[in-house]
Amino acid sequence: MATSAANIGMMDGAYFVGRNEILSWVNATLQLSLSRVEEAASGAVQCQMLDMVHPGIVPMHKVNFDAKSEYDMIQNYKLLQEVFNKLKIEKHIEVNKLVKGRPLDNLEFLQWLKRYCDSVNGGIMNENYNPVERRNKVGKERSLRGIHKSSKSLQANSLLVRGSIDGTKQGKGSVTSNTEHYAAQIQELSEKITDLKLSVDNMEKERDFYFAKLRDVEILCQRPEVEHLSVTKAIMKILYAADAQDSPLAEAQELLDNSINADAGAEETQ
Numbered sequence: 659m660a661t662s663a664a665n666i667g668m669m670d671g672a673y674f675v676g677r678n679e680i681l682s683w684v685n686a687t688l689q690l691s692l693s694r695v696e697e698a699a700s701g702a703v704q705c706q707m708l709d710m711v712h713p714g715i716v717p718m719h720k721v722n723f724d725a726k727s728e729y730d731m732i733q734n735y736k737l738l739q740e741v742f743n744k745l746k747i748e749k750h751i752e753v754n755k756l757v758k759g760r761p762l763d764n765l766e767f768l769q770w771l772k773r774y775c776d777s778v779n780g781g782i783m784n785e786n787y788n789p790v791e792r793r794n795k796v797g798k799e800r801s802l803r804g805i806h807k808s809s810k811s812l813q814a815n816s817l818l819v820r821g822s823i824d825g826t827k828q829g830k831g832s833v834t835s836n837t838e839h840y841a842a843q844i845q846e847l848s849e850k851i852t853d854l855k856l857s858v859d860n861m862e863k864e865r866d867f868y869f870a871k872l873r874d875v876e877i878l879c880q881r882p883e884v885e886h887l888s889v890t891k892a893i894m895k896i897l898y899a900a901d902a903q904d905s906p907l908a909e910a911q912e913l914l915d916n917s918i919n920a921d922a923g924a925e926e927t928q
Contacts, residue, residue: 672773673766677856680768688789694852695768696759700725701734707771708741710787711778716741718792731757747774761852762859872897888917 681692688706692698702723709716717737725731735753742749749770755763775781876897879890892910899906 673769675769675772677761677765677853680765680772683772684768687783690789694761694849695764696761696852698768699756699759699764700731701738701756704767704771705734705738705741706789706792707775708738708745709792710784710789711775712741712745713784713787715744723793728757749774761856762863765856888914891917 677695680695684690684698684703684707685692687710688703690703692703698704700722702721702725705716705721706718709718720733720737722730722734725734732753735751735756739751741747742751752763752767756767775783875893879885879894879897884890892914895910895913896906
């Protein structure tokens with residue numbers, strides 16, 4: 659079961675589960691409050707998910723929920739890889755990409771993780787597992803959103819400085835109001851940027867996937883033993899069509915029909 663979950667293809671339905679659904683699943687399962695998939699870049703979430711699905715297999719006292727540096731994050735992923743090896747999960751962890759905090763890489767890994775967890779015991783979670791208590795016992799109950807606190811503090815400080823300048827004219831009440839207003843705008847725009855990045859990355863991945871398929875078809879059609887066939891010529895006409903507005907399908911079908919009719923006429927003559 660673990661092997662099949664590890665070997666799912668990139669066009670599998672698991673990789674089309676949305677960011678919001680993934681975040682809701684993580685937050686509900688582990689009683690967290692993540693707002694972005696990048697907040698799971700440290701690997702701590704993934705370690706605890708496996709600890710819940712396979713109780714006792716993860717040395718939770720070694721998991722660093724407060725990891726901020728790439729070095730500390732890598733230590734978490736080393737623990738995760740060791741657990742994968744114990745469970746015979748043949749899944750390569752792209753550690754170098756995940757610790758960079760890129761939204762798409764972290765989303766894909768969490769999508770895979772959800773698929774794996776759903777494949778264990780029919781997706782039935784351990785009701786006796788208390789994620790908060792489990793973290794408390796190992797002395798690691800820390801906020802996974804700490805990675806973003808520093809940047810948010812800088813934003814808040816910047817707004818406060820601007821607000822203090824305006825405050826000489828407008829008073830402290832206006833400063834507070836402006837700060838909250840701009841902070842909300844920054845949060846909203848940040849979320850929109852993240853969504854756009856995910857959309858672009860997904861489109862690029864889908865483009866590359868289908869381009870690779872078309873390239874395979876092209877290579878096959880260029881083989882000497884089949885390139886002279888009418889069906890091959892019809893396929894190549896579609897592949898090499900330059901005008902994106904007009905479909906070459908009708909012309910390719912006509913080419914194929916003429917070839918078939920010519921072959922039929924030749925047989926009747928014989």
